[in-house]
Every structure is written in C-alpha cells, then in structure tokens.
Amino acid sequence: MSATGTYNKLVPEPTPHSAPYWEGLNRRKLLLQKCRGCGRIRHYPQPMCPSCHSMEVEWVEASGRGVIHSWTITHHAFHPGVREDLPYTLATVDLEEGVRMLAQLRGVPDDKLRIGLPVRVEFETVKDGLTLPYLVPGEPA
Amino acid sequence: MSLREKGAITGVGETAYSRESGRSVLSLQLEASLKAIEDAGLKPSDIDGVIPYSGVVAEDFITNLGLPDLRYSAVTPLGGASCVAAVQSAVAAIAAGICNHVLIPVGRNGASGGRIGTRVQQMPQFRLVGEFEMPLGAIAPAQLYAPMARRHMELYGTTSRQLGEIAVSTRANAMLNGNAVMTKPMTIEDHQASRMISDPFRLFDCSLESDGSCAIVVSAAERARDLRKPPVVVMGVAEGHPDSPSVITQRPDMTRLGIAKAAPRAFEMAGVKHDDIDVAEIYDCFTYIVMCQLEDLGFCKKGEGGPFVESGAIRLGGKLPVNTHGGLLSQAHMVGMNHIAELVRQLRGEAGKAQVRDAEIGLVTGYGDMGDGSVAIMRRG
Ligand SMILES: [Zn+2]
Numbered sequence A: 001m002s003a004t005g006t007y008n009k010l011v012p013e014p015t016p017h018s019a020p021y022w023e024g025l026n027r028r029k030l031l032l033q034k035c036r037g038c039g040r041i042r043h044y045p046q047p048m049c050p051s052c053h054s055m056e057v058e059w060v061e062a063s064g065r066g067v068i069h070s071w072t073i074t075h076h077a078f079h080p081g082v083r084e085d086l087p088y089t090l091a092t093v094d095l096e097e098g099v100r101m102l103a104q105l106r107g108v109p110d111d112k113l114r115i116g117l118p119v120r121v122e123f124e125t126v127k128d129g130l131t132l133p134y135l136v137p138g139e140p141a
Numbered sequence B: 001m002s003l004r005e006k007g008a009i010t011g012v013g014e015t016a017y018s019r020e021s022g023r024s025v026l027s028l029q030l031e032a033s034l035k036a037i038e039d040a041g042l043k044p045s046d047i048d049g050v051i052p053y054s055g056v057v058a059e060d061f062i063t064n065l066g067l068p069d070l071r072y073s074a075v076t077p078l079g080g081a082s083c084v085a086a087v088q089s090a091v092a093a094i095a096a097g098i099c100n101h102v103l104i105p106v107g108r109n110g111a112s113g114g115r116i117g118t119r120v121q122q123m124p125q126f127r128l129v130g131e132f133e134m135p136l137g138a139i140a141p142a143q144l145y146a147p148m149a150r151r152h153m154e155l156y157g158t159t160s161r162q163l164g165e166i167a168v169s170t171r172a173n174a175m176l177n178g179n180a181v182m183t184k185p186m187t188i189e190d191h192q193a194s195r196m197i198s199d200p201f202r203l204f205d206c207s208l209e210s211d212g213s214c215a216i217v218v219s220a221a222e223r224a225r226d227l228r229k230p231p232v233v234v235m236g237v238a239e240g241h242p243d244s245p246s247v248i249t250q251r252p253d254m255t256r257l258g259i260a261k262a263a264p265r266a267f268e269m270a271g272v273k274h275d276d277i278d279v280a281e282i283y284d285c286f287t288y289i290v291m292c293q294l295e296d297l298g299f300c301k302k303g304e305g306g307p308f309v310e311s312g313a314i315r316l317g318g319k320l321p322v323n324t325h326g327g328l329l330s331q332a333h334m335v336g337m338n339h340i341a342e343l344v345r346q347l348r349g350e351a352g353k354a355q356v357r358d359a360e361i362g363l364v365t366g367y368g369d370m371g372d373g374s375v376a377i378m379r380r381g
Helices: A019-026 A080-085 B025-040 B058-065 B079-095 B116-122 B124-132 B141-156 B160-174 B188-193 B259-270 B287-297 B305-310 B327-331 B337-348
Strands: A031-035 A057-061 A065-074 A088-095 A100-105 A118-127 A130-137 B007-014 B101-109 B196-199 B211-220 B232-240 B279-281 B361-368 B372-380
Touching: A019 A031, A019 A057, A019 A130, A065 A100, A065 B141, A088 B141, A100 A118, B007 B025, B007 B079, B007 B337, B025 B058, B025 B101, B025 B211, B079 B101, B079 B211, B079 B232, B079 B337, B079 B361, B079 B372, B101 B337, B141 B196, B141 B287, B160 B188, B160 B287, B160 B305, B160 B327, B211 B337, B232 B259, B232 B337, B259 B287, B259 B372, B279 B337, B287 B305, B287 B361, B287 B372, B327 B337, B337 B361, B337 B372
Parallel strands: A100 A130, B279 B361
Antiparallel strands: A031 A057, A065 A088, A065 A118, A065 B196, A088 A100, A118 A130, B007 B211, B007 B232, B101 B211, B232 B372, B361 B372
C-alpha cells in the first residue's frame, strides 16, 4: 500500500469460477478446485476437468507447503504500483497437491534461491476485500 | 491432402522501421501491402484473400486497396506465432481452391502507440495471467517468460553470456541491414552491462518496440511460377500449442514450447532433414526463446542450446545462420513477419551483405504468448 493509503496495483477481476478462490484467500486459506468426477486437483480455476470433463467441483484447502520450481527477480517496474517493491522475487512453486502457484517470495537471499527449496504460503490483506498470498522459507515436509 | 508445395511466397514488402512513425497502423500496413503486391508483380485487384493481424480488419483492405472480390479472410490469433500460422492458413485456403493470392499484413506502432508491455494486459490470451499473476506483480512477458529461462539455466547450466551471444550475433546481422532500428555494434560486455529487467533477462535480452509494417503475398504454387520474382515455395508448415497454453506456471515441462509439437510435422511434410536447412529465422522476442526453439526444433538436444550458440553456429558463416536481418532484437518488432520477409530474400538471393551463400532451403518460426509455436520450411523455387 502506498503512503497515501490508496492501493494502486493491478487487482483481480474474479469470475464465477474463481470467486471461491478469492473468498478463500480473504479467510487466509489457499483453496484449490477438486473434480467431483475423478478427484483431480486443478489450478488455476477452470469450468471443466480436462481428465473426465466433469463440471462439478469441490474446493479443498491446500497445505500451503511446496518447493521452488523456478523464479525471476524483477528490477523494472512494469506497472507504477510495483515501483516501491523493486527488486522483488517471483517464485513458481510446486505445491504438495501437485499443482503450481506463483507469488512473491520474501526472506530468501538471491544467492540461496534454488530449485527444490521448501517454501510455504502466507497471506496479507492489501486492501478492503483483497487478500493476496506470498511465500516465505518453509520447513522440509 | 498435404499442404506440401501447394503455396509459395511471391511478394514481400516493408515500410521503414522506426521508433516513431507518427502514422496509423492501417496506413503503415497499406504501404507495406502495396509494396508486397508490386514485388509479386500483381495488381491489388488480384488479391482474393486477406489474413489481417490485430487492430485492422479484412474490410479495411477491401475498402482501401479496392479489392473487388475477396473470397477468404481469417485471423490467426497466436500472438507472435500468428504470421507463420497465417501462412499455414493461407496455403490451406489455396489448396482447398478458395483463393489464389492471399495478402498477410502486419503492422504496429508499438513504440509510439500503446506499448507492448502495457497492451498485453488487455489481451484475451492473458486472461488467466491477468487474474492470477498480474495482481502479484508478474505483469509483463519478460517476467512471465523469465522463469522458463531460469529453470533452463538451473537444469542445464545455461549462462547469461550464452544468452548474450544470441543478442550479439543478432546485432551484428542488423548492422548489415539498411532498415534496422538498432545501428550500434554490441559486444558481450555490452550485453552483460545492460541493466537487469527481470532476472535472468537483461535489457539486451529483450526485443524492441517498433513502428512499421511488413506484408507478404502467398500465392497458389502453379500461379507463382509466372510472377515477377522467383517463387519461394512452402514445403512444410505447422503450428503447435504447448501444454497449459495460457499459463506457463502450470506447464508440466516449462522448457518445452509449442513448436516442439509442430516441428516434426513441418519437417515430415517438407521431406527434409535438419542438415538441409541453410538459414533459419527464429522468432526472438527474448534471447532465451531463440535458444529454446533451436532445441525444440531439433537443431541440438534439450539443454545443449547454450553450447550450440556459443560455438558460433548461429553466426553468419556458421553452421546455421540465424536471424540474418537482425530479428526482433535489433531490426524491428514486426511480430516475426520481418522474419518471413528475410527468409524470402535469402532464398531469392536478395539478402545483400547478409546473404547466406547458396541458400536453397530455409526455416522460419513464430512464438506467441504463452508458448504457441509455428514453423515453415521453404525452398527457392
Ligand atoms: Zn475429473
């Protein structure tokens, strides 16, 4: 949040398929779609299961634990809202549930970044009605 | 029915490339289109197919070029893979007997108009990224593609200097081209000193934002023989889409692009082997994307792209000269249509100082968000 208190970053526009995900974050839970037809977990939210083509889903809470799959360290502000964050690390993470997520990673020095590094999800409410996930170093499972 | 040798590129046209044309996208495209039609030895009224890119529609060409009977129009919305995919669409329409001469124009005022990094936020293929990644700060292609390159580096030992070799080689080629935006030489030290954008991409790993237009005419093979220039025959052409096409984060193998699926189809259709390729114009929105495509195309094994480029293989005079015009990195960002135009010039023997001696067979690729691929193999007719 900027000093004036106005949130000037890009904000998501939830769809009927994704609204439970965003509502979950507001309750500090990382929710994933689980197919009621075959049990496959998928992310990001989509209307149909690509395995069995069922459109029925339940939402399951992820453990929030995973390991780094890849990353980038951004030094350029591609949007005015991220200028104060530079440089920031974006990590792609293999979650225990078999899908990936991407979020900012905090608390890991650049020279300690490596594939397989354990991380876990934390949450921060950045504005009214919007909670975002971020990543911190985690314990090996 | 195979598309093999059913179509040929008969005309190419380019405007001057710049950073600020001060002109509309349509006027730029009309200028390049007229040049391409004239290059083919055709009249505008001969054009009976149009595949427009973004920002303009087929009707604009009917109206401005005065096309009396347009029989075919389509769009190929594959981002940077669109141009080569449009060649596939054109040849398919020609082979089906729908039309004879298809105009494929691309034009943009990417530098003076909406900047690419901003515009992608509104593109439909960025919908999932827009909802789930942009709010977290992953906003631009450089950031979205960087994890692919980083994983390649971690798995295979690929280095920033190896990526830099692609930038340096491409710049050297641009220096030979009279219509390139970048005109200063680049050394590997210049590349290493260029500012970090999104690690591992430095400024000189990123392509340009440009103004201008490039257009081609694809004609029925049997009609191409009688036109002004030697035809450049499309031997094989294909497109391919990666797994998890909209989101790189969820892609099972982040180091494999859609072109890995298209390449075997194109080579089989063309009936040629990798050693037969004399010159390659490889879509180069970022240096790493060139390296990854060289691997996915089969010019070297997965993970060996770094040593391959470091050996000088892609330099003019090397085993496989790449982006002899200066590419998106140093000539101009014309969505890869300038890559097709350059391949045509190479195979006609019109490439000037960058001419690959005795170039008979060449390859051109496209790469589009978030990993769509297209490839065409062509020969001198
Ligand atoms: Zn299912």
